[in-house]
Amino acid sequence: MMIAPGVEYREGRGELLVQGEMVVPSVRRFSDLVIVLENPGALKGDGEAYFMYRDLPPLRGRWARFDVTVIPPWMVGREYAKTKGHYHKPPSAGKPSYPEIYQVHSGRAMYLLQRAGASPSEIVDFIVVRASPGDVVVIPPGYGHVTVNPGEETLVMSNLIYREVESDYGPYERLRGAAYYYTIDGFVRNGRYSSVPEIREAKPLWRSQSIAIDFLEDERSFSWLRDVDRACEEGFLGVRC
Numbered sequence: 001m002m003i004a005p006g007v008e009y010r011e012g013r014g015e016l017l018v019q020g021e022m023v024v025p026s027v028r029r030f031s032d033l034v035i036v037l038e039n040p041g042a043l044k045g046d047g048e049a050y051f052m053y054r055d056l057p058p059l060r061g062r063w064a065r066f067d068v069t070v071i072p073p074w075m076v077g078r079e080y081a082k083t084k085g086h087y088h089k090p091p092s093a094g095k096p097s098y099p100e101i102y103q104v105h106s107g108r109a110m111y112l113l114q115r116a117g118a119s120p121s122e123i124v125d126f127i128v129v130r131a132s133p134g135d136v137v138v139i140p141p142g143y144g145h146v147t148v149n150p151g152e153e154t155l156v157m158s159n160l161i162y163r164e165v166e167s168d169y170g171p172y173e174r175l176r177g178a179a180y181y182y183t184i185d186g187f188v189r190n191g192r193y194s195s196v197p198e199i200r201e202a203k204p205l206w207r208s209q210s211i212a213i214d215f216l217e218d219e220r221s222f223s224w225l226r227d228v229d230r231a232c233e234e235g236f237l238g239v240r241c
């Protein structure tokens with residue numbers, strides 16, 4: 001399966017090839033995730049939870065970074081496979097944090113987006129976006145995000161982000177995950193948060209063959225990725241910052 005020019009994912013073997021060469025991923029293990037699980041006690045031993053391929057060549061040397069993440073289907077207790085979750089650091093104090101773009105290539109994804117109010121445990125907006133292959137999802141400025149694999153297939157997704165952006169895992173670690181966990185019983189509130197709104201569902205914003213190709217063809221139309229004020233003006237998912 002082609003993900004971008006020169007980037008191919010081999011589904012049967014679970015390999016990512018760049019210009020025909022196999023790439024070694026960074027691995028997130030269950031021991032890295034234990035702090036954000038609904039039920040850490042349900043974990044039986046350690047193992048590989050998901051795989052990250054950072055800074056792939058179609059965009060190397062550009063101002064945006066292109067990454068691929070592969071999340072196999074697994075469960076811990078009743079909770080579905082997911083990423084650890086993080087916020088992005090803002091460009092400067094008082095500004096919302098940088099946005100990001102995701103695209104699903106294979107499998108299904110649920111993006112759990114949350115915005116904190118006066119304190120990290122006070123969530124003022126919680127959005128769920130369900131996405132299938134081809135769907136493109138924008139993480140609006142100021143939102144933390146977790147990706148869930150709610151299916152029985154491996155989820156393969158890519159992302160575009162301004163390469164100066166740093167991630168902040170602290171709030172998700174301290175609060176042991178997002179404001180909701182996604183389980184076989186549906187969404188379950190995380191009691192460590194002091195205030196959590198009802199879940200708001202939103203749709204993917206557009207469809208595309210490859211966000212990396214879209215970027216290479218017209219990078220100016222993505223300038224809001226490194227300009228938070230412009231991203232706020234775009235009002236993605238109804239968010240005006």
Ligand SMILES: [Fe+2]
Nearest residue numbers: 086088100145
């Ligand atoms: Fe991110």
